[in-house]
Amino acid sequence: MxxxxxxxxxxxxxxxxxxxxxxxxxxxxxxxxxxxxxxxxxxxxxxxxxxxxxxxxxxxxxxxxxxxxxxxxxxxxxxxxxxxxxxxxxxxxSHCLLGRHTEALSRSTHQLPSIIESPTSSGAATPTANIPNPGIPRTKPTQEIGHIKKLYSHPQAWGQCKSFLSTYLKGVERQDVSSTSRAAELVAADETGTSAAISSIIAAKIHNLDILARGIEDRSxxxxxxxxxxxASPPSSLSSSHPQTTAPSSSAESKNGKEKPWKSLISFTVHHSNPGALAHCLAVFEPFKLNLTSINTRPSGVAPWNYIFFVEIDGRREEGGEGAVNAALQDLAKVSRGWRWLGSWESRLK
Known part of the structure; x- marks a missing residue:
């Protein structure tokens, strides 16, 4: 079987x-x-x-x-x-602009269109009041793109390709979709051929789309x-008695040895009316030599302009309530409104 x-x-x-x-x-x-x-x-x-x-x-x-x-x-x-x-x-x-090239280009694949020399493709976007010094895109279109009327991609992709989009596709309608590969699916199904997707070379092959530009991301x-x-596994001794804390335990996050660096993700909320509340929460990690590598915020849902904070630290949470991360979390419970351990894992950053 x-x-x-x-x-x-x-x-x-x-x-x-x-x-x-x-x-x-x-x-x-x-x-x-x-x-x-x-x-x-x-x-x-x-x-x-x-x-x-x-x-x-x-x-x-x-x-x-x-x-x-x-x-x-x-x-x-x-x-x-x-x-x-x-x-x-x-x-x-590495993002590509995927779509359908024009019929003229399909008959003559060895000639590039005039768009490469057009005013809109001079190497930089038009300066505006909001962006007085626009970036220069790393690449140019390899096919005619003047027929593109709509773009599909994941919201993250827009911010990764700002220079190319503001230079060559400024003013073209953008439609957010769930993923870059979904964007390629939609363009492949568009019989008008007037839409394009920011997606991958793999997606181009799978959906039989033309690559109108390669490497359009701002940074290499x-x-x-x-x-x-x-x-998570069922809670054990790692669970905190703090009433607003969820801190499940798992042996996968408790390996012994120091052969590889580990990371942990923690969220917490504070009493926003208390002066220094956020500073007190962030300060609990330093005495245990736990390096804070990032911090993010999202609305907490408690009240407008109140936030939940996410911090990523070097180190892992160990079973049995021992170790620097557990000690720091005990102190965090004393100064935060509530906290939650969201996991520990081996770092794969090279």
Whole structure:
């Protein structure tokens, strides 16, 4: 009898950058990979045990954090109380403009259109009051793109390709979709041929689309970090007695040895009316030599202009209530309104 493979949910469809990150961590021959329509669908699949692991985008080196993922970790409606981060993956992201080239170009593939020499493609976008010194795009279109009337992509992609878009496609309508690969699907289904997608070369091959421009991202080192999530094991001695804390434990986050660096993600809220409340919370990590590597905020849901804070630190939470991270969390409980440990994992940052 064939043993059933573990299911890994990811933000799909296939050919998305999240799919690439999933394959990087979970070989398809050993796992059943399950594409999901939204990031929340991935969280839900892991929370209800439909999938043993999930892969979601967390932040991009050019455009910052993925707010959809942060909001799910904030979990204001308590739908995903058992979700923990247990790993990460880094994927280099090179965007292409995908669509259909014009009939004229299809008959003459050796001649580039006049757009390369047109005023709108002079190498920089037109200065405006808001952007007096626009960036120069790293690349030019390789096909005519004057027929493009609508663009599809994931919201993160717009911020990663600002220079190219403001130079060559300024004023073209933009439509947010769930992933870059979904954008390619929509363009492939567009019979008018007047839409384009910011997506990957892999998506172009899968959906038989023309590559109208390559490498349109603003930076050559453009990279997205993805989190691998799981459902927490039953609570043990790691759980805090603080009434607003959820701190489940898992042996996967408690390995001995110092051969590789570890990271931890923690969220907390403060009493915004107390002077220095945020400073007091951030200060609890320094005495234990725990380096804070990032901080993010999202609305807390308590009141307007109140926030939930996310901090990422070097170090891991150990079983038995021992170690620097546990000690810092005990102090955090004394100065915060509430906190939640969201997981520890081995760093894969090279």
């Amino acid at each position: 064939t043993e059933e493979k573990p299911v890994v949910a990811f933000l799909g469809p296939k050919a998305s950058y999240t799919h690439q990150a999933t394959l990087d961590s979970f070989p398809g021959c050993q796992y059943t990979l399950s594409p999901q329509i939204t990031i929340e669908d991935v969280f839900a699949s892991v929370q209800d045990n439909t999938a043993s692991r999930g892969v979601v985008p967390f932040e991009n080196s050019t455009n910052g954090s993925v707010v959809f993922t942060l909001d799910l970790f904030a979990d204001l409606n308590a739908r995903y109380p058992d979700i923990l981060v247990c790993g990460e993956a880094y994927i280099s992201v 080192d453009n990279t997205t970090r993805f989190f691998i999530i799981k459902r």
